[in-house]
Amino acid sequence: MIPPLIVETALELGISLIAITDHNSSANIRSVQKAAENTSLVVLPGMELQTREDIHSLCLFDTLEQIEALQKIVDATLPKIQNQPDHFGEQFVVDETGDFIRTESKLLITSSSLSLDQAFKIVQDLNGLFIPAHINRKTFGLIESLGFIPPDIPFPAVEISRHMTVKQATSQFPSIGKIPVIQNGDVHRLNEFLGTLYLIMENPTVSEIRLAFENANERSMEVRPVQ
Amino acid sequence: MNLQDIITKLDLKTLSSVEKDLSSNKPACGYSSDLLSCVMAGAPKKSIWITLQAHGNIIAVATLLDLSAVIITEGAIPDETTIEKANEEGVVLLSTSLPTYAVVGQLWEMGLRTSDPDQPCS
Numbered sequence: 001m002i003p004p005l006i007v008e009t010a011l012e013l014g015i016s017l018i019a020i021t022d023h024n025s026s027a028n029i030r031s032v033q034k035a036a037e038n039t040s041l042v043v044l045p046g047m048e049l050q051t052r053e054d055i056h057s058l059c060l061f062d063t064l065e066q067i068e069a070l071q072k073i074v075d076a077t078l079p080k081i082q083n084q085p086d087h088f089g090e091q092f093v094v095d096e097t098g099d100f101i102r103t104e105s106k107l108l109i110t111s112s113s114l115s116l117d118q119a120f121k122i123v124q125d126l127n128g129l130f131i132p133a134h135i136n137r138k139t140f141g142l143i144e145s146l147g148f149i150p151p152d153i154p155f156p157a158v159e160i161s162r163h164m165t166v167k168q169a170t171s172q173f174p175s176i177g178k179i180p181v182i183q184n185g186d187v188h189r190l191n192e193f194l195g196t197l198y199l200i201m202e203n204p205t206v207s208e209i210r211l212a213f214e215n216a217n218e219r220s221m222e223v224r225p226v227q
Numbered sequence: 228m229n230l231q232d233i234i235t236k237l238d239l240k241t242l243s244s245v246e247k248d249l250s251s252n253k254p255a256c257g258y259s260s261d262l263l264s265c266v267m268a269g270a271p272k273k274s275i276w277i278t279l280q281a282h283g284n285i286i287a288v289a290t291l292l293d294l295s296a297v298i299i300t301e302g303a304i305p306d307e308t309t310i311e312k313a314n315e316e317g318v319v320l321l322s323t324s325l326p327t328y329a330v331v332g333q334l335w336e337m338g339l340r341t342s343d344p345d346q347p348c349s
Contacts, residue, residue: 147263
């Protein structure tokens, strides 16, 4: 997925807000943001962070400075293993046209030594959103690893994959309780965009998204059915 | 075989504060997995659970299944809140730098077996 095609595809589907959340990495965010300049698409910086419990969580921010601060901590807590492209694929960093800049040599497809609790606190302190990702999935989903959602972490939302509805999730996983449930495409390929999460808010910022999750101050959220 | 024998033999560190006499704690069998959803579905009651999962949710699982003890391997240390929760719930939380495989091997040699569907250990 190269930046101009990500932007083009999202816009074609009528999507107005995306976040770039590569696995333990933020190196390609700026290029997608540049590719989206002079279009109506907003691109938030983010990361899909894998904690030591093998849980994936979405970390969303407003600025590159915030994600860079997180990246420093993640880099320091990843094992010092080199990527083996034959097994794990290439890890390319590209520019806004999709041209090659460099290869990331450090293995990204692994866990940071941060615990879920530590990672939540770090992202919260950086004023970001920390959302356990695809919690229903057997691999890297919170429910599989931890059995239930830890009651003492105030997650702003949890995310489910495209394979179930919000209603099924709240009934199958009672530990969700009152935590807002969102659904995203977890887009690894261009044909995987969902575009079914509607956020009614003033601006596309982290603080507004938080309000929309809470249905507070006339902001609101709706997860429409996946077609 | 009782829990005190196991702690001594494997040189385990006791993380939770234990007031009860551990020699009266007689584990029924052993179980190992790091996925708590599997443990909740598969660990027999009164078993010893060997895992490298140190997240606080392990205490709720140990309480739910009335486990004899939890052995956390590879030197993973739970946070203070988890240890406090273990103390509140009376969960015996043990730690070792050994990997899970080595702990399981030693426990098996001591005679602690797995749960057999035909002859459940609890």
